[in-house]
Amino acid sequence: MxxxxxxxxxxxxxxxxxxxxxxxxxxxxxxxxxxxxxxxxxxxxxxxxxxxxxxxxxxxxxxxxxxxxxxxxxxxxxxxxxxxxxxxxxxxxxxxxxxxxxxxxxxxxxxxxxxxxxxxxxxxxxxxxxxxxxxxxxxxxxxxxxxxxxxxxxxxxxxxxxxxxxxxxxxxxxxxxxxxxxxxxxxxxxxxxxxxxxxxxxxxxxxxxxxxxxxxxxxSYHDKFTDCIDIYDLIIDYIQEIGEYDEFHLQMFDRQCFDFYHRFRQLEDKYKNGFYIKLKDYFLNHKNILERYGTLDSCSRRSLEIYNSAMKSNNYNEFELSVEVFDLKQKNKKYKKEISKLKKSNKKHLKELEALKSSKSWKVANIFRK
Missing domain, CATH: 3.90.550.10 (Spore Coat Polysaccharide Biosynthesis Protein SpsA; Chain A)
Structure with missing residues (x-):
């Protein structure tokens, strides 16, 4: 056996x-x-x-x-x-x-x-x-x-x-x-x-x-990277066939937008325009079902940016730049939040230090520090 x-x-x-x-x-x-x-x-x-x-x-x-x-x-x-x-x-x-x-x-x-x-x-x-x-x-x-x-x-x-x-x-x-x-x-x-x-x-x-x-x-096969778009078409067909599109439409859209842009960025420049044209056509063909299920109203902000940038851009350079700017702004917001947290933490530690310096034990131990 x-x-x-x-x-x-x-x-x-x-x-x-x-x-x-x-x-x-x-x-x-x-x-x-x-x-x-x-x-x-x-x-x-x-x-x-x-x-x-x-x-x-x-x-x-x-x-x-x-x-x-x-x-x-x-x-x-x-x-x-x-x-x-x-x-x-x-x-x-x-x-x-x-x-x-x-x-x-x-x-x-x-x-x-x-x-x-x-x-x-x-x-x-x-x-x-x-x-x-x-x-x-x-x-x-x-x-x-x-x-x-x-x-x-x-x-x-x-x-x-x-x-x-x-x-x-x-x-x-x-x-x-x-x-x-x-x-x-x-x-x-x-x-x-x-x-x-x-x-x-x-x-x-x-x-x-x-x-x-x-x-x-x-x-290696950069000329075949547009296959990822065809694959998601087949996945959507299957999800609809088994009656689970309502369950997965949002999660699936966020995943495919991530994958689409990830594959696009991996490409040599000479292949990017062909990928972008096919991506834009894909979104145009799925626009009605995305609107019917409210996918665009509930998806992640980045997915919506990728979708809107693909639909509104005139060429792949414009599409890529638009998403890049969005990503940089999100990173900037993240860093600002982290800096704000550090500043608050620093203020807290300064207060604790001042309290320590004004304590009796600090004053008593001053001779030993000298």
């Missing part, structure tokens, strides 16, 4: 691939299968995969033309035989006891999704953590309990969308697939699975090591 299927899409990662696969085949849990999808690599990735496949019958290698990670994962999902599914990127690696812990915990607690923490590391091997993958707010809300989306509905869109930080029960995701031809595909898959799962658990453990490199997909 195969307990866990590990799905690894591979595209030109020959320098990191052995470390990745070694971390899987040497797991303390041996009843696994490893499905490696070579997505049209032009380096030696396929040769490395085939060599591993010859030496370990648990490894299945599929070679395909370069059609994207979404297609690769879907192909693997269609043939996976494990009770649970874990997605692993081919430049990352697992702790050697990760699958054992994940499988045992999922079985003991009868879970649909087991979420866990991710550690980042750079080319020097230095490790670090980030609030996005730590998700401390989850521990504060649910503690050590099993939960569903209803228990975290006020912060559902703050949960990390990374699918590599989750173990999925295969039966639960049997009808869920990744959008094909788009990057940021994790967003839709993650939201769908979180809203479908009945039993979720968050483990306060770092089990996955994520490599930070400048030429990863989301840092």
């Amino acid at each position: 195969i307990k866990v299927s590990v799905i690894i899409p591979v595209f030109n990662t020959q320098d990191f691939l052995k470390e990745c696969i070694d971390s899987v085949v040497n797991q303390t849990l041996v009843d696994i299968e490893v499905i490696c999808i070579n997505d049209g690599s032009s380096d030696n990735s396929l040769e490395i995969l085939e060599e591993y496949g010859k030496n370990d019958s648990r490894i299945k290698v599929i070679d395909q033309n370069h059609v994207g990670v979404g297609v690769a994962r879907n192909v693997a999902l269609d043939i996976a035989q494990g009770e649970y599914i874990l997605f692993l990127d081919s430049d990352d690696y697992l702790d050697l006891d990760s699958l054992d812990y994940l499988y045992t915990t999922s079985e003991d607690k009868n879970l649909d999704i087991l979420m866990f923490k991710i550690t980042n590391f750079n080319k020097t091997g230095k490790e670090s953590t980030s609030p996005y993958f730590e998700m401390d707010f989850l521990s504060e809300i649910v503690g050590d309990d099993v939960f569903s989306w209803n228990d975290i509905k006020d912060c559902l869109f703050d949960v990390s969308v990374s699918i590599t930080s989750k173990l999925f029960r295969k039966e639960m995701i049997s009808d869920i697939r990744f959008p094909e031809g788009l990057i940021f595909e994790d967003n839709l898959f993650s939201i769908k699975t979180l809203l479908k799962a009945q039993r979720i658990y968050f483990a306060d453990k770092h089990l996955y090591h994520r490599r930070i490199r400048s030429n990863s997909i989301t840092n």
Whole structure:
């Protein structure tokens, strides 16, 4: 019986691939299968995969033309035989006891999704953590309990969308697939699975090591960054389909505005105008539903600024400058508040000092100070 299927899409990662696969085949849990999808690599990735496949019958290698990670994962999902599914990127690696812990915990607690923490590391091997993958707010809300989306509905869109930080029960995701031809595909898959799962658990453990490199997909394909707009269109369609748009419209709008502007700022200048044009068109198409649900009246001030700036600006430079000015004003207000607090605190301490100097003990001890 195969307990866990590990799905690894591979595209030109020959320098990191052995470390990745070694971390899987040497797991303390041996009843696994490893499905490696070579997505049209032009380096030696396929040769490395085939060599591993010859030496370990648990490894299945599929070679395909370069059609994207979404297609690769879907192909693997269609043939996976494990009770649970874990997605692993081919430049990352697992702790050697990760699958054992994940499988045992999922079985003991009868879970649909087991979420866990991710550690980042750079080319020097230095490790670090980030609030996005730590998700401390989850521990504060649910503690050590099993939960569903209803228990975290006020912060559902703050949960990390990374699918590599989750173990999925295969039966639960049997009808869920990744959008094909788009990057940021994790967003839709993650939201769908979180809203479908009945039993979720968050483990306060770092089990996955994520490599930070400048030429990863989301840092390289700037011409595809507008896909994040298409992905949110699909998320909205799904939320409406399951009848939960009224529940999530506000939270979803704040999240997407943050993501849109974040991706826009990451772009090289030559791609910004195309992104801005598509963003403005997106807001125009959704204006009626945003007004009907009162989203613009209740969203965060920054989300409203991003929306209004996109709608009113004549070009991407004007849009970017408008949001930058807003952000600077907010920082200035924050600093003014902090300065005001410090001044009040200083006045308080000066009064205390004056009271001390006028006390009898201070006067008695004056000779010793001299």
